[in-house]
Amino acid sequence: NAGVMQNPRHLVRRRGQEARLRCSPMKGHSHVYWYRQLPEEGLKFMVYLQKENIIDESGMPKERFSAEFPKEGPSILRIQQVVRGDSAAYFCASSPDGNQPQHFGDGTRLSIL
Amino acid sequence: KQEVTQIPAALSVPEGENLVLNCSFTDSAIYNLQWFRQDPGKGLTSLLLIQSSQREQTSGRLNASLDKSSGRSTLYIAASQPGDSATYLCAPDNQAGTALIFGKGTTLSVSS
Numbered sequence: 001n002a003g004v005m006q007n008p009r010h011l012v013r014r015r016g017q018e019a020r021l022r023c024s025p026m027k028g029h030s031h032v033y034w035y036r037q038l039p040e041e042g043l044k045f046m047v048y049l050q051k052e053n054i055i056d057e058s059g060m061p062k063e064r065f066s067a068e069f070p071k072e073g074p075s076i077l078r079i080q081q082v083v084r085g086d087s088a089a090y091f092c093a094s095s096p097d098g099n100q101p102q103h104f105g106d107g108t109r110l111s112i113l
Numbered sequence: 114k115q116e117v118t119q120i121p122a123a124l125s126v127p128e129g130e131n132l133v134l135n136c137s138f139t140d141s142a143i144y145n146l147q148w149f150r151q152d153p154g155k156g157l158t159s160l161l162l163i164q165s166s167q168r169e170q171t172s173g174r175l176n177a178s179l180d181k182s183s184g185r186s187t188l189y190i191a192a193s194q195p196g197d198s199a200t201y202l203c204a205p206d207n208q209a210g211t212a213l214i215f216g217k218g219t220t221l222s223v224s225s
Contacts, residue, residue, distance in 0.1 A: 004156075006156075031210060033212065033213075035213075035215075041217070042117075042202075042215045042216060042217040042218065043157075043202070043204075043213075043215040044215070045212035045213065045214070048210070048211065048212060055210075056211065056212065058212075059212065091156055091157065093157075093213075095210070097210065099145075099164075099210075100162075101147055101159045101162045102147070102159070102213060103159060104149070104156040104157040104158070104159070105156050106155055106156040107155075107156050109154075
């Protein structure tokens with residue numbers, strides 16, 4: 001049973017470009033969470049999604065960031081017009097329901113030149 | 114707003130020692146609390162989940178306790194090994210299925 005799969009593992013973008021981060025949850029998991037870990041800081045919640053629905057996006061910056069979890073396919077975190085401050089590790093987690101542990105992927109490390 | 118503090122920030126011990134990692138949180142109205150370990154450059158591995166109705170959970174050499182009223186959780190590691198070297202993170206949530214709130218972690222180094 002594969003774990004949470006995130007790709008790419010490393011992503012380099014120049015300022016102003018778009019970054020797309022993908023997350024395939026564990027089989028049978030319909031809840032997906034995105035977190036961001038800035039250098040020297042703890043993980044911060046960004047957004048919580050279930051299939052085709054955004055449940056909580058209170059941690060998502062209001063501009064340039066969006067997330068989706070379509071009926072088919074992986075969850076996507078999209079960052080438009082990236083800036084240096086977006087450089088971080090982005091982690092995705094999934095769970096089958098709210099009472100079960102969240103299982104994390106290995107993250108995508110985004111570097112902005 | 115929930116805030117999570119982990120003490121100490123870093124800990125170095127010789128192999129074989131028993132140790133305790135501390136976690137405190139400001140809002141005692143939590144639903145679950147998870148302990149994770151994070152290895153450098155890797156994701157998080159879930160170690161233990163304690164539901165709010167529970168007082169402790171055990172897995173192998175690990176034991177986590179929860180005192181909701183005082184806003185504290187501890188992770189006890191028995192007979193530490195070099196392979197236990199990692200950053201340990203504590204994360205409560207305030208409602209089933211919601212975001213986890215993380216502390217900055219305790220970085221543990223176990224020397225052989």
